[in-house]
Amino acid sequence: MAIEAERAKGAAVLVLDAGNALFKFPNSTGDKNEKARAELLLKQMDAMGTVAMAVGARDLTLGLNFLRNGAKGAKMKLLSANLVDKEGKPVFPASTVATVGGLKIGVVGASPEGTLPESKGLPVGPAVLAEARRLREKEKVDVVVLLAAVPYEVTRRLASQAEGVDFVMQSHEGRGPGVAYRDGLATMVPPGERGRQVARLELAVSGPGTFQDxxxxxxxxxxxxxxxxxxxxxxxxxxxxxxxxxxxxxxxxxxxxxxxxxxxxxxxxxxATGMARTHQLSYIQLGADKPSDPAVQKLVERIEPPGSSDHGHPH
Structure with a gap:
């Protein structure tokens, strides 16, 4: 509903998710509803026009095949520049390009390093930098956004060296809302936590150069x-x-x-007028004052009936 309201204002909107969105924990708890809840989240994210999501540890809780099958037929792209299968082949596209408001925006995904269900995360830095360079040189994008579903400290080190990356949106520990700040070459953007907020990053681009806050x-x-x-x-x-x-x-x-x-x-x-590139971060709080979509609420209540400990918004 909040995103629909933004679109109704006539603004050019690009919806992205930094990952770790589908499950509450990286390992299955055996909860009978966790699969149905994840499937509902995938469908609703796609329905609200999410263009891309990075694949995080809490998206692979039920394994790689579950995630692949759940995303079949969806317009939303699952992205990871460094996730490979047991044969060493890339599991998902490294990036996607979206044209919004006349801007070509390259979106790169990153997953945690190390062993993951049915897959492995290669070193993040080289994979992300190579893909950002490709997007700049081959795709001629205007802006590069990294969806980093990796630990915060890894993301900070990456942002300080991320040549070609403009913005980094990180998820892993659930750090909540904050302020956008430049960390080396890229600007870190806290995306909010577990669907309680929607981060709203407004961009104005009229030329080359560094983004100013x-x-x-x-x-x-x-x-x-x-x-x-x-x-x-x-x-x-x-x-x-x-x-x-x-x-x-x-x-x-x-x-x-x-x-x-x-x-x-x-x-x-x-x-003042004349600044070539500016950005401004704000948050839309998804509290009781934001009404739920009645149709979606019914789907949620089939999985998490009113009064249950888990009852709430799906995302």
Whole structure:
């Protein structure tokens, strides 16, 4: 419903999932409903127009064949640049390209390294960097997004070296919402946790260059207001002070404030026209104030009846 509301505004929308979406745990608990719940999630993700999902450990709980069969006939792409089968062959496509709002967006998936059900995760870094390079050189994409269903620390190391990757959306531990921040070459984007939020990343692209965060501009403007007031008071005190030692200290303070003001003024201008690439992250909270789709709710209640400990939104 939240995504439909975004589309109704006329915005160009690309729905992605960072993975670890289908099961609560990487290993089966024997719960009789876990298979039906995962199948429902796959169908509903596809129905709401999800273009791609990375394959994480909590998507392989019932094995590789279950995931493959569950995604048959779906428009949603399951992606992994580093997941191979027992013969060493790639299990899923490494990436997909979507054209949204006139932009060509390359989406790469990454899975955890090591042994996984019926498969193995090769080293993430080389696989992702090679695919990002291919998307830039061969597909001529405008933006590259990495869906990283891998541990947070692995993702951070990757982002710092991810030449060609613009944004990294990570899932593995369930870290919840946060702020977008640049970590080396790429910007990390927390996607929310277990369907409780939808991360809304707005992009504006009118040319080449590095993406600038509009949230930085807003924070800089608030800091600039406070700094201007402090600078004014410091200058007033300096004008009224006769003691040389006190004047020297105040002059140093004024110089420090003015240097800081110049830096903040630069950041505060990021939302002005003329910026080639900007982004802004916000979250849509999926609480009680967001009504469920009645048809979907009925499907959920067949698996998790009202009053059961697991009852809730499917995703």
């Amino acid at each position: 509009l949230a930085t501009a807003g924070q800089a403007k608030e800091s600039l207001k406070n700094l201007e007031a402090n600078l004014k008071r410091a200058k007033e005190r300096l004008a009224a002070t006769k003691d040389e030692a006190a004047r020297k200290a105040l002059e140093e303070t004024v110089a420090s404030f003015e240097a800081r003001r110049a830096a903040l003024q630069k950041d505060a201008k990021l939302d």
